Amino acid sequence: MNAAATDGLPVPQRILAFLTVAMAVTMAVLDSAIVNVALPSIATELKASPAEAIWVITGYQLAVTVSLLPLSSLGDIMGYKRVYWAGLAVFTLASFACAQASSLPALALARVVQGLGGAGIMSVNIALVRYIFPKASLGAGVGYTALVVAVSSAAGPSIASAILTVASWQWLFLVNVPIGLIALVIAARALPQTPASGHRFDWISAVLNAFAFGLLIAGLDGLGNTGAVPRALAMIAGAALAFFALVRRSLKQPAPMLPVDLLRLPIFSLSMATSICSFAAQSMAYVALPFYLQRSLGHSEAATGLLMTPWPLMTAVMAPISGRLSDRISPEKLGIAGLCLLAAGLAAVATMGAQASSFGIAWRLALCGFGFGLFQTPNNRIIITSAPRERSGGASGLQSTGRLLGQSMGAALAAVVFGLVAGGQTELLAWIGAGLSLIGAVASGLRKSA
The missing domain is CATH 1.20.1250.20 (MFS general substrate transporter like domains)
Structure with a gap:
């Protein structure tokens, strides 16, 4: 059909x-x-x-x-x-x-x-x-x-x-x-079966895209290795040049591969920024917490996995619920509420101390997962519905790209903190994650007037 x-x-x-x-x-x-x-x-x-x-x-x-x-x-x-x-x-x-x-x-x-x-x-x-x-x-x-x-x-x-x-x-x-x-x-x-635009595939943009994102991800990964920082910075600079060329080319096209036409829409660009901030915050926590649980609290690998389960579990529980809520309640309001709860959960993680009980860890991570799940689905809905129906592919691709960029940026920042800070890395990363979540909440609020 x-x-x-x-x-x-x-x-x-x-x-x-x-x-x-x-x-x-x-x-x-x-x-x-x-x-x-x-x-x-x-x-x-x-x-x-x-x-x-x-x-x-x-x-x-x-x-x-x-x-x-x-x-x-x-x-x-x-x-x-x-x-x-x-x-x-x-x-x-x-x-x-x-x-x-x-x-x-x-x-x-x-x-x-x-x-x-x-x-x-x-x-x-x-x-x-x-x-x-x-x-x-x-x-x-x-x-x-x-x-x-x-x-x-x-x-x-x-x-x-x-x-x-x-x-x-x-x-x-x-x-x-x-x-x-x-x-x-x-x-x-x-x-x-969905409509086909029939316009030509832009091979030059595809090559520029590969250089831009490939060099960026490789450069971000390299920032965590102190001996490879100059090479990582060179890769990031190369990525910036490729992005510049790709954006200039995309601005001249009606349906560009890099969806700058969609990024011109304030509600779309704000939703993408919100998504990147949230996934960076999540990624930092996912990288840092196992070190804290195993090295500071002495938990085994198996126990660490169980203790971290409340976050993805609550995200999984909330994802369909928040999706249904977004059919009735403003997705912007759900996004603000979810990100504020995520920030509160990460702040609670940052202050739980070295004697935290298993229950104390579990409820903090459950709060993070609850907030992340409450935010994620409504935000994805805004990303896809703010784009014209015939540009759903560009919106879908950029939504997935934003998720990967946020995760890579969060992991890279965690690696840098672990390399430069002698102690309290998990606490610092949790505070940074809370700050990113609040920045995302502000961006989510700005969508009301977009």
């Missing part, structure tokens, strides 16, 4: 369409997390050093980051269903190739291809949700998507541990194959 001329899909098809979206997004999100757990085993079996094995993770992340906007642009050109289906097919085939890899270069290359497939999925998933769900329940649809992402992120380490208990690391990738094949069949029948 063509959803372009209707308000969402009828219920049986809507359920199947969202099911295939959920299956593919789950695989893409899981594969960005579960490999971390198996990295030592992979390095040992493939006779690689830890530094070399990191490319199994970095290759995937870089491939996703540099291809999100080009593939979202391709979705506008060809239709979101085609890009999504092709991305899912590439991801499934690359997962099989990862499992068959017998050397680190082969595995790293397969992971890069897998990242390209994952970008095909993540670049247009929210755009598809806009066509799957009717306007009156779009908030619920975005909330369900956020729930899938939150649950997948939270469950990643546990699923990886469960698989590795009974099977080799290759099965971390092989499990994707039957799920991907089933999702492909459902997607072919249930996903809506």
Whole structure:
């Protein structure tokens, strides 16, 4: 069915369409997390050093980051269903190739291809949700998507541990194959056909985009290594030059790959800034807390995982609830409330001291997760609905890119703090995260007058 001329899909098809979206997004999100757990085993079996094995993770992340906007642009050109289906097919085939890899270069290359497939999925998933769900329940649809992402992120380490208990690391990738094949069949029948703009793909912008985001992410990662700071700063400077060239080129285009036309809309740009601030705050906390829990409080790795669970768990609980609320209550108000609660939770983390009990840690992280979940879905709804319907792909791609940028910036800032500050790193990062959350809350409030 063509959803372009209707308000969402009828219920049986809507359920199947969202099911295939959920299956593919789950695989893409899981594969960005579960490999971390198996990295030592992979390095040992493939006779690689830890530094070399990191490319199994970095290759995937870089491939996703540099291809999100080009593939979202391709979705506008060809239709979101085609890009999504092709991305899912590439991801499934690359997962099989990862499992068959017998050397680190082969595995790293397969992971890069897998990242390209994952970008095909993540670049247009929210755009598809806009066509799957009717306007009156779009908030619920975005909330369900956020729930899938939150649950997948939270469950990643546990699923990886469960698989590795009974099977080799290759099965971390092989499990994707039957799920991907089933999702492909459902997607072919249930996903809506969306309008295709038919304008030409801008290869020059795609190359500039790859240099801009690739150098930026690599530079941010390098800031945490004191010996590599000059090289990292050179990469960031190169990224700035590539961004400058990309923006100049994009300003002359009616539907640019880098959606400067959307960023001109105050409500859209403020929502993107809010998203980047929140994900940077979350990323800093996720990096810092394990060190605090293990080194300062003496908890084991397993206990650390359990103690950190309240944050993603509460995010998962709140995501669909806040989505439904955003169909009735101003998303701007929900965003302000959520970010203020996130700031309060991070401030509570910063002041919990060295004798914090397990309950004291749990309620603080639950408050963070509650606030993050209350904010995230309404904010994503604003991002996608403030863009014209025919630019849903650009909005979807930029939303995913903003999330990755926020996470990378937060991790880089955490690395810098750990390298420069002798003690109290977790407390300082929690205060910085609280400040970023409040900045995001102010930006969210400014959207009312935008």
